[in-house]
Amino acid sequence: MTRQHAVDAALAHFDDPEGFFEDLKARVAVPTESQNPARLSDCYAYLEEEMRPAFEAMGYACRVYDNPFEGCGPVLLASRHEGDDLPTVLGYGHGDTVLGQEGQWKDNLDPWTLMKLGDKVYGRGTADNKAQHSTHLAALKAVLDTRRSLGFNHKFIIETGEENGSRGLKDLVAAHKEDFSADCYFASDGPRFDVAKPNLTLGNRGAFNFDLVVDLRDGGHHSGNWGGLLANPGIILAAALATVIDVKGRILVPALLPPPIGNTVRELLSDVTREVSKGGPEIDDDWGEPGLTRAEKVYAWNTFEILAMKTGNPDNPVNAVPPRAVANCQLRFVVGTDWENIVANLQAHLDAQGFGMVKVQPSTGGNAAFFHAARTDPDHPWAKWVRAAVERTTGEKCRMVPNSGGSICNDVFQDVLDIPFVWLPLSYAGCSQHAPNEHILWPLTREGMALVTGIYWDLGDPETGYQT
């Protein structure tokens, strides 16, 4: 039996109308909205009724862990141990989705009913992440059916809280470190950079949300009687922000910047482009750090955003000096940034500029993300191994992107498990992830099925296997 037999078997399952489509349909039908507390039981159901049987049928031992945080989704760990001398690979997927946004989909599509229209297959969670981990499950089954063994040890995490910032996952893994330990990590989530070609992603930018608050007094005061006598917090905040970031989006506080972009990263990004896509926003090339390419700005540099800002009563303004202004800001940052001291460093900058009345504090809103930046060294043997496995299928060079622009829970693997991690994203930028009309491209998913099957095959093949 050969690699090709396994790939053919996987594709046969994919093409069988009763095969992959039906598997995915059943999984999309479970409304696993992790942002809706009422759906917690659906998250359990997804793990117990969809994931556990599928893994157990392949000889995996399964355990479902309750989330250490009350009301947050459970985590399943499926493990298949074949030999103490074999490498252990860790996989990951998330069974939860964002809110269904029923009623907002085109042609009144139901987010929980999988629907194929042309090359697109619609449903909440298709792209993010049910089709992606379902592809892994189907690929593993094809390898097992062909070879009767994997040829490596495998663990697979399915969490159900990713869309809530993976709350509790890190603590859970840390508390059960032995259960989750592995030599390397391989999984799929998120979009490819180029719809036509696969790429590997080696990490993510971190994200930290914080508020700049100017709170000068209790209430508003008549702008006629007091205008000119009372400092205006909106004016102060605007001026303070103008010292943090320039009018073209360039960060002016050195402590908020990463170290210079290394040659390896620069080289990896040299053939990564960000084109204006149909329906996508127009890119402002004069925005951001001067001298960087589009790809370098998003994947190798930090960005400072005002996500929201308010002073006074914008809906119904009154002629008063407002008492308070707040800017809800965010720093997206790459590995190497002094993320632990963002608040202190920014406060020091503001103090030095005479803006001591502007207070920096971590955000407390629903979007109050704090993701660590993470990146596997592109020269790490595991990164090179996965790249070679992809290239054996495609016959051409596979791009590696040092990290995604957005954020995911890589710090669990980087900081807790201390293993190299590589992602093979199977979606594309136009997939409407997090919006109505989420979908996958059926041919792209089919291509992903072949790629993932090839990688798992090669992992267990003594000729090509990964040596730790």
Add this chain to the structure above:
Amino acid sequence: MSRDAVIESLEHYFDDGGFWTDLARRVAIRSCSQDEPFRPELYRYLKEEMTPYLADLGFVSEIFENPKPGGQPILVARRQEGDDLPTLMTYGHGDVVRGYDEQWRDGIGPWEMKKVGARWYGRGTADNKGQHTINLAAMKACMDARGGKLGYNVVALIETGEETGSPGLREFCREKKDLFKADVFIASDGPRLNADRPTVYFGSRGVFNFTMTLDLREGGHHSGNWGGLLANPGIVLAHAISTIVDAKGRILLDELKPAPISNSVREAISKLKVGGMEGDPEIDPDWGEPGLTPEEKVFAWNTFEILAFRTGNPENPVNAVPPRAFAKCHMRFVAGFDPAVVLPALRKHLDRLGFEKVELTPDREFMAATRLEPDTPWAKWAIKSLTRTAGEEPAVLPNLGGSLPNDCFAHILGLPTIWVPHSYPACSQHAPNEHILEPVSRSALRLMGGLFWDLGETDSLPLP
């Protein structure tokens, strides 16, 4: 009868409850102009309260419909003593803001005047029923003292839309200009500099509201996937604002500043002291135009404010580059400054600095600034009369910091405008618990008695 006797009779009017009775009757009429269901009360105030009272004083009243659709009625009353006599124009507004009935202190409410200590609570006590009640009573006392004569003619305008921005008042004054031929304008509204200090002001700062908008694209975009590639409108608008006004509130464009402060204005202001009273916010001495005193900043200079600013969704922020930002801004400006220059000057400035995409739109018509220089004859006349009654010089404001429709009288009708305010800064005007202070009201009756008496001494007037 003499000037002193007029003042004494007004003290009796206050002490014997006459003022209480007149004002309580007026407060009980729920003439709120901000709520449509109260509209009949506006007419009632003019027809059933003002018209008979003024008729007793020898006025002939006529109630006019507002020239603007939806605008409120305006009463014009005339008392003609002689065609060769000088004419006084006076003004008041019979409407009030909403009652906010449930929000008042225990045991008091907006529509039934109540006395607690030296405070008389009720909607309109300060703004403006108490003030025109004082003025009309003072006029009556002068008449009684001069055997039914004032020594001058009076035309009174009582509007009922002031709390909705005096819609139609300008058009009305323009159309009926002939009704308002007069030599001087004297009226009362607003607060004294502080409760203890009789005050006179001769105009008001103007105000101009406008919006700065930066609309870059349709919707928000994921800040991870797009951050660094898409201009952030909040950042750009913050920069645009910081080129107009600096971090200390100083206006940076010469075109937005007023002419240098005149000596007479500077001198009048030098005798004033703002703030420092109970309930006042703490003044920021470093804010505003450097080199000016706090009083000069508020009475003699222009200010630029951000009243409100929004980008993204502040109540529930999401991790996205927001598509749009806007700032609700306004300028208060002193007489002599032409607000029509504001938007063209800002447009030129923003374009020059590369902020072409920031749009500027006026929010409403501007209210013009007015002022009578404190060293002009009518101003000096009023100061002298008030000083004589009070025994000390009043606080003289070249203009209020706030804004009034005084341009109707000063610009459209071309009158010298004299305002003697009878309220005080902590009167809770426009809020629950509106009230007046007994000592202030009593002193106001005296001051107005003296002033309206002196206006009858025709020979001493600064007439042309």
